[in-house]
Amino acid sequence: MRPSSAVSSAEPAFIRLNHLTLSFPIFHGGARSLKKSLFGKVKRPLATRKAGLTGGDVRMSEDTPGVVEVRALHDVSLTIRAGERVGLVGHNGAGKSTLLRVLGGIYLAKPGMVMVRGSVETLIDTNSGMNPALTGRENIYLQAQHKALRSAQLKALEHDVETFAELGDFMDLPVKLYSSGMAIRLGFGLATAIAPQILLMDEWFMAGDARFQDKALTRLAGVVNGADILVITSHSLSILEEWCTRIIWLEAGSVRMDGPTQDVLKAYSETMNTHV
Numbered sequence: 001m002r003p004s005s006a007v008s009s010a011e012p013a014f015i016r017l018n019h020l021t022l023s024f025p026i027f028h029g030g031a032r033s034l035k036k037s038l039f040g041k042v043k044r045p046l047a048t049r050k051a052g053l054t055g056g057d058v059r060m061s062e063d064t065p066g067v068v069e070v071r072a073l074h075d076v077s078l079t080i081r082a083g084e085r086v087g088l089v090g091h092n093g094a095g096k097s098t099l100l101r102v103l104g105g106i107y108l109a110k111p112g113m114v115m116v117r118g119s120v121e122t123l124i125d126t127n128s129g130m131n132p133a134l135t136g137r138e139n140i141y142l143q144a145q146h147k148a149l150r151s152a153q154l155k156a157l158e159h160d161v162e163t164f165a166e167l168g169d170f171m172d173l174p175v176k177l178y179s180s181g182m183a184i185r186l187g188f189g190l191a192t193a194i195a196p197q198i199l200l201m202d203e204w205f206m207a208g209d210a211r212f213q214d215k216a217l218t219r220l221a222g223v224v225n226g227a228d229i230l231v232i233t234s235h236s237l238s239i240l241e242e243w244c245t246r247i248i249w250l251e252a253g254s255v256r257m258d259g260p261t262q263d264v265l266k267a268y269s270e271t272m273n274t275h276v
């Protein structure tokens, strides 16, 4: 099975976010010492600190009194249409992975704030969509079941993933015994076997060994060509330059710049260079 044909759908893929804000509560009112150390001296949200360094905004919740939260995304509005290859950049903790997880339905946002149309495949967590108690092969069968593949398609999927992942005997051992690199091989092979309309990808796939990275990039090219929309987060500007038509630069959970790849990467690099 070649990773090229997108799952057919009557309508082109489409993503829209409307004023999306997403926060993680980090402790409740009882934990006074942490609250005191965070807010005791400044008496105002740490959001007022110099932006663009690390993490989202640590602040007192406006909705739940006494709760401190990390605001990972703040008032993010954007539209991504079929044919766009979007890269997410930003400092550590800027909100890139959180945004990917929202688009992948892993974090739930309020209805009306997130609209995703089209089949979605995520390359976000090494084990996402896999049952660690099952063998690699059984996980392939599980995916085939979810996708309602017929017997011949299942055989093709099994052959394709097995050949790509090169796990040898481990294909018939439980995934929980795999190293992280081995889990990536299987997860990547499975997620890229049938191109979705929307591919959401974190840079973790680069964690494989050098040979795997070459194979992964070749395979990915097929998937990207088959998918309507790619959203990828990476700290590698060369990968983003190569793969993306548009870059969204996140800073402390907000969109700082959104535009053509060259323009945004230039501005981003200049700012990053002045921070070091």
Ligand SMILES: Nc1ncnc2c1ncn2[C@@H]1O[C@H](COP(=O)(O)OP(=O)(O)OP(=O)(O)O)[C@@H](O)[C@H]1O
Pocket (backbone or CB within 6 Å): 024, 025, 026, 054, 055, 056, 057, 070, 071, 072, 090, 091, 092, 093, 094, 095, 096, 097, 098, 099
């Ligand atoms: N499950 C969670 N619980 C609490 N806080 C979280 C959680 N996930 C993310 N955060 C916080 O949300 C903010 C954004 O994190 P996120 O992982 O989206 O950043 P990122 O841009 O992907 O960073 P990196 O480049 O380091 O991978 C960070 O401040 C992080 O501490």
